Amino acid sequence: MKNILLLCVATCALTALAARAAEPIVTDSRLITEERRLQMLEAKLASLQHQVNLIEDRKAIERLQQIWGHYVSEGMATEAAALFSDGPTASIEYAQQGVYLGKARIEAFLKAGGAKVLPGELRETPVMQAVVHVAADGQTAKGRWRSLVLGGTQGQDGQWQEGPYENEYVKEGGMWKIARLHWYTTMSSSYDKGWHRMPYPIAGPLRDLPPDRPPSAVYQSFPSFYLAPFHYLHPVTGKPVAWDNVAPGAAK
Amino acid sequence: MKYVIRSLAALACIAAAGVGMAQTQTPMPVAATPAAPDLGPRLTRVADRIAAIDAEANRIDDYNQLRNLQQMYGFYFDEALWDQVVDLFADDATVEVGLNGVYVGKDSIRRYYLGMTAGKVGLVKGQLNIQGQLAPVITLAADGSSAQARWRILVQDGVFGQNANWGAGVYENTYIKQDGVWKIRKLQLFVRFYAPYESGWTRTTAALNARYGKSTAKADRAPSLRYETWPTRFVAPMHYSPTDKPYVLAPDNSVKAAAPSNNAARGVTQLEAQVRALELKLNRLQAVDEVENLESAYGYYADMSMQDATSALFTENSTLEILGRGVFLGRDRIYEYMRRLGAPTDGRLFTHMQLQPVITVAADGTRANVRARLFEMFGVNNVQAQIAEGTYENRFVLDNGMWKYQGLNGYQTFYSDYEQGWGKHSVPLMTYFPGYTPDMPHSVEYEPYPAVFVPPFHYRNPVSGR
Numbered sequence: 001m002k003n004i005l006l007l008c009v010a011t012c013a014l015t016a017l018a019a020r021a022a023e024p025i026v027t028d029s030r031l032i033t034e035e036r037r038l039q040m041l042e043a044k045l046a047s048l049q050h051q052v053n054l055i056e057d058r059k060a061i062e063r064l065q066q067i068w069g070h071y072v073s074e075g076m077a078t079e080a081a082a083l084f085s086d087g088p089t090a091s092i093e094y095a096q097q098g099v100y101l102g103k104a105r106i107e108a109f110l111k112a113g114g115a116k117v118l119p120g121e122l123r124e125t126p127v128m129q130a131v132v133h134v135a136a137d138g139q140t141a142k143g144r145w146r147s148l149v150l151g152g153t154q155g156q157d158g159q160w161q162e163g164p165y166e167n168e169y170v171k172e173g174g175m176w177k178i179a180r181l182h183w184y185t186t187m188s189s190s191y192d193k194g195w196h197r198m199p200y201p202i203a204g205p206l207r208d209l210p211p212d213r214p215p216s217a218v219y220q221s222f223p224s225f226y227l228a229p230f231h232y233l234h235p236v237t238g239k240p241v242a243w244d245n246v247a248p249g250a251a252k
Numbered sequence: 253m254k255y256v257i258r259s260l261a262a263l264a265c266i267a268a269a270g271v272g273m274a275q276t277q278t279p280m281p282v283a284a285t286p287a288a289p290d291l292g293p294r295l296t297r298v299a300d301r302i303a304a305i306d307a308e309a310n311r312i313d314d315y316n317q318l319r320n321l322q323q324m325y326g327f328y329f330d331e332a333l334w335d336q337v338v339d340l341f342a343d344d345a346t347v348e349v350g351l352n353g354v355y356v357g358k359d360s361i362r363r364y365y366l367g368m369t370a371g372k373v374g375l376v377k378g379q380l381n382i383q384g385q386l387a388p389v390i391t392l393a394a395d396g397s398s399a400q401a402r403w404r405i406l407v408q409d410g411v412f413g414q415n416a417n418w419g420a421g422v423y424e425n426t427y428i429k430q431d432g433v434w435k436i437r438k439l440q441l442f443v444r445f446y447a448p449y450e451s452g453w454t455r456t457t458a459a460l461n462a463r464y465g466k467s468t469a470k471a472d473r474a475p476s477l478r479y480e481t482w483p484t485r486f487v488a489p490m491h492y493s494p495t496d497k498p499y500v501l502a503p504d505n506s507v508k509a510a511a512p513s514n515n516a517a518r519g520v521t522q523l524e525a526q527v528r529a530l531e532l533k534l535n536r537l538q539a540v541d542e543v544e545n546l547e548s549a550y551g552y553y554a555d556m557s558m559q560d561a562t563s564a565l566f567t568e569n570s571t572l573e574i575l576g577r578g579v580f581l582g583r584d585r586i587y588e589y590m591r592r593l594g595a596p597t598d599g600r601l602f603t604h605m606q607l608q609p610v611i612t613v614a615a616d617g618t619r620a621n622v623r624a625r626l627f628e629m630f631g632v633n634n635v636q637a638q639i640a641e642g643t644y645e646n647r648f649v650l651d652n653g654m655w656k657y658q659g660l661n662g663y664q665t666f667y668s669d670y671e672q673g674w675g676k677h678s679v680p681l682m683t684y685f686p687g688y689t690p691d692m693p694h695s696v697e698y699e700p701y702p703a704v705f706v707p708p709f710h711y712r713n714p715v716s717g718r
């Protein structure tokens with residue numbers, strides 16, 4: 001019993017000491033005046049304001065990107081195009097379909113293919129798996145996401161598509177817009193036969209609406225193997241990533 | 253007697269701490285200090301600034317809680333844990349799934365869910381019930397007391413040896429904050445399709461779609477809206493539109509200005525304590541995003557069999573445990589494990605989607621946990637394909653200022669041959685790699701689907717604490 005009491009007292013004494021030691025700001029007012037402490041607080045608050053703004057930016061980007069996914073799933077091309085930046089360099093690029101520049105051309109592409117859903121067609125395409133980085137100045141951001149597409153036409157074979165987005169965002173008039181949207185196809189295939197039996201070739205340029213620029217990267221989807229470049233360095237090592245036990249020829 | 257002594261000790265403790273506090277404060281009003289400028293107005297400004305940033309932080313926290321709430325709903329639903337599911341609703345909540353009518357109030361909602369599994373809580377052997385909660389668009393009301401959200405659901409369910417289904421749909425839900433706790437106020441799922449695995453979603457019909465969400469319990473009201481499921485085109489009403497006033501998560505300035513400042517009387521010491529608390533709060537919120545990035549990054553590296561990059565996400569003394577392959581201790585062993593998965597090459601598909609992350613951060617902001625869903629598409633061209641699902645319970649730690657994996661536990665829900673589907677095929681728990689024994693056997697004994705296994709949850713029910 002006595003031991004318990006002693007232990008408690010010892011703990012209390014330590015706690016009291018710790019409570020004092022934990023004070024990060026020297027409180028000896030003969031050396032550090034209240035005014036100086038207040039200055040330090042003001043500086044700290046400026047940095048906390050910056051921090052909270054960047055977290056809000058990330059949430060805004062998540063919301064923007066998810067709204068995009070819902071519009072595309074519903075075939076709402078005009079609404080989807082309205083999420084892009086007004087600038088002339090705003091761009092969209094799917095698979096090997098080439099690059100479309102500026103809002104008007106982006107909308108034309110979405111209507112002609114990217115978000116076209118004809119009667120009897122399905123494009124169920126949730127957006128998932130975010131890696132988002134907001135620039136320190138809070139004016140631009142980049143995000144990697146993934147989309148799985150359950151598609152096809154009524155009564156026919158269904159279609160799988162899967163692949164990552166590497167997108168860029170810009171803040172315009174205080175609101176986040178998509179500056180560049182690039183969706184890579186990892187795999188596209190027949191539902192009935194499966195990706196291992198009937199993979200489809202990657203989608204090429206639209207015949208009736210040629211792109212403004214050729215694809216920014218030339219690659220093929222499964223069964224070819226391709227790594228869509230990451231916008232970020234490795235989060236722990238801070239270095240670019242690579243394979244270390246694979247013949248370079250195996251990975252294009 | 254023991255208790256009396258303990259209580260006395262506790263009192264002594266408080267007193268001692270009080271003395272400690274007092275000592276730090278007493279030297280402040282030192283008479284010898286030259287006449288200080290009047291800091292009153294600046295103190296008030298700092299206090300207001302703290303309150304303003306804190307209000308922003310709270311709205312971010314609301315966003316995270318809302319996201320977790322709906323995702324937790326999905327993970328409980330997966331296992332037919334109806335007590336946990338029903339706890340998430342407000343007393344006057346409504347549930348409306350497909351055209352099955354509206355269930356009003358918690359009792360009715362409870363009957364609805366129980367009526368989906370013949371009155372039983374939990375799955376029975378052979379049942380699969382995956383309800384992926386994806387793609388949130390969360391809109392928090394200006395006053396912070398309610399919210400709306402649109403989500404998509406991806407369903408994979410069935411009964412082993414009998415049937416398997418794909419399902420998809422859109423939620424438009426509302427939430428309410430009561431006594432500081434977020435609850436579901438209205439859950440409405442617009443079913444898009446619910447189709448047998450064999451024929452796929454493109455051959456579904458209205459009758460097949462209508463099978464989803466059936467309960468033996470009678471609804472309280474007729475459906476609030478009649479609509480046709482796919483292949484008829486129907487866009488579930490959206491709670492947002494391009495013509496809305498631009499939405500920002502940060503508090504509305506006009507609302508903020510209306511709040512009177514009551515901090516004027518506070519001293520520097522109190523403000524310092526408030527700022528420290530605010531800094532911790534923001535660091536914890538930032539941790540949510542950093543940990544989400546890490547969880548997602550893992551999946552993208554796993555897709556590409558980048559064993560170097562994957563293992564570098566782990567701390568020196570971390571653990572990794574996947575399927576029934578046993579426990580691998582330390583980053584070097586994790587690297588060896590990853591190497592066994594083989595090199596990426598043409599003709600191989602190894603897609604590891606990381607979905608539905610429920611993220612919680614410890615009170616001190618140095619540790620975090622994630623429950624997430626794995627959706628895997630595996631393939632060898634012209635040879636075979638598998639479709640698979642798993643549950644992660646991962647641990648993260650702040651290691652020298654950097655978030656890393658401290659432990660990864662990937663539970664096997666099912667791995668099925670694509671040509672047969674989960675209705676006809678599911679491989680047993682995958683055990684040790686041949687010739688590569690783990691450092692320890694796997695920590696939880698279980699059998700995957702068609703057996704019933706609930707991967708342990710790292711969190712309690714956010715509403716009931718159950």
